[in-house]
Amino acid sequence: MDQFQVIDHCLMVKLPQELDHYQAGYFSREADSFLLRPEVCHVVFDFEDTEFMDSSGIGIIMGRYKKVAPLGGKIYAINVGKQVARILELSGMSRLVEVL
Amino acid sequence: MDRELRDEMKNEMELTFDAISSNEGLARVAVAAFVSRVNPTMEELSDVKTAVSEAVTNAIIHGYGNLEGYERRGRGVSAAGGVQAMEQGRGLPAAGEIRATEPGRHGKVRMQCRLEHGVLKVLIEDRGKGMEDVGKAMEPLYTTRPDLERSGMGFSFMEAFMDDLQVESAPGVGTIVRMQKKMTSGPWIPREE
Numbered sequence: 001m002d003q004f005q006v007i008d009h010c011l012m013v014k015l016p017q018e019l020d021h022y023q024a025g026y027f028s029r030e031a032d033s034f035l036l037r038p039e040v041c042h043v044v045f046d047f048e049d050t051e052f053m054d055s056s057g058i059g060i061i062m063g064r065y066k067k068v069a070p071l072g073g074k075i076y077a078i079n080v081g082k083q084v085a086r087i088l089e090l091s092g093m094s095r096l097v098e099v100l
Numbered sequence: 101m102d103r104e105l106r107d108e109m110k111n112e113m114e115l116t117f118d119a120i121s122s123n124e125g126l127a128r129v130a131v132a133a134f135v136s137r138v139n140p141t142m143e144e145l146s147d148v149k150t151a152v153s154e155a156v157t158n159a160i161i162h163g164y165g166n167l168e169g170y171e172r173r174g175r176g177v178s179a180a181g182g183v184q185a186m187e188q189g190r191g192l193p194a195a196g197e198i199r200a201t202e203p204g205r206h207g208k209v210r211m212q213c214r215l216e217h218g219v220l221k222v223l224i225e226d227r228g229k230g231m232e233d234v235g236k237a238m239e240p241l242y243t244t245r246p247d248l249e250r251s252g253m254g255f256s257f258m259e260a261f262m263d264d265l266q267v268e269s270a271p272g273v274g275t276i277v278r279m280q281k282k283m284t285s286g287p288w289i290p291r292e293e
């Protein structure tokens with residue numbers, strides 16, 4: 001299971017089915033270890049498997065945004081479902097994240 | 101679904117569980133199963149799950165300061181404290197009995213759900229450290245745990261996704277979150293026998 005993959009300067013993060021506080025720590029820490037690599041500039045969060053996300057997910061996105069944005073990096077979200085879209089919208093995240 | 105039938109369906113559920121992060125999912129599944137009886141829409145269901153997830157997570161990480169799940173791959177935590185309290189036939193251990201920061205001990209979260217006339221009422225209680233200033237805590241983006249990458253959006257989501265939110269809290273005593281939401285009922289899907 002490839003939850004993390006580096007493709008073309010982008011770190012691809014495949015998020016879990018339920019993204020809550022329980023899952024958050026693991027994904028933040030792992031993502032950060034990839035962000036240490038100099039060739040990684042952007043982060044793509046893949047929500048394909050994600051059926052549920054609460055405010056813990058906002059923390060993960062914000063945290064990575066703070067790391068990559070000062071260096072000109074971007075945050076993308078792909079395969080966003082209805083529930084996740086509402087959370088991104090309500091939290092104002094949709095201004096920082098490009099939803100593809 | 102038949103309106104009269106729906107309104108007649110009164111139901112109550114209570115669940116007490118250990119204040120560990122892996123139980124956030126348990127609380128969501130339980131409330132979803134409980135409310136599914138009145139056939140809510142998909143959106144109502146995810147609203148309720150989100151609000152419950154926020155309140156339960158707060159009880160665990162702020163109330164009891166339990167970071168077990170978050171710091172996964174670390175040491176395990178024994179459930180001994182909670183089990184002892186149960187064996188002695190008590191409900192939730194009082195705040196003083198469980199020191200949240202003490203490794204290897206954690207508290208209990210109580211979730212109470214009520215369904216009446218198509219309205220879901222949820223109560224989530226912890227006997228953790230409580231809050232000095234509830235008004236301040238409920239402000240959007242306010243968090244005391246930026247170190248855990250908390251976004252400070254928990255109470256905002258509870259407010260946005262439920263019709264009503266009441267928070268009662270006292271330092272050193274604990275916190276009670278009360279929420280309610282009217283279920284409008286989705287299209288009636290007959291159950292297969």
Ligand SMILES: Nc1ncnc2c1ncn2[C@@H]1O[C@H](COP(=O)(O)OP(=O)(O)O)[C@@H](O)[C@H]1O
Pocket residue numbers: 055154158159160162163164226228229230231237238242243244245250251252253254255256275
């Ligand atoms: N059950 C609780 N016990 C103690 N403090 C709490 C509780 N729930 C919330 N708080 C306090 O309120 C703040 C805001 O909560 P919330 O809006 O959920 O944001 P977050 O969880 O991201 O910090 C928390 O940072 C915490 O200080």
Ligand SMILES: [Mg+2]
Pocket residue numbers: 055154157158250253254255
């Ligand atoms: Mg919270």
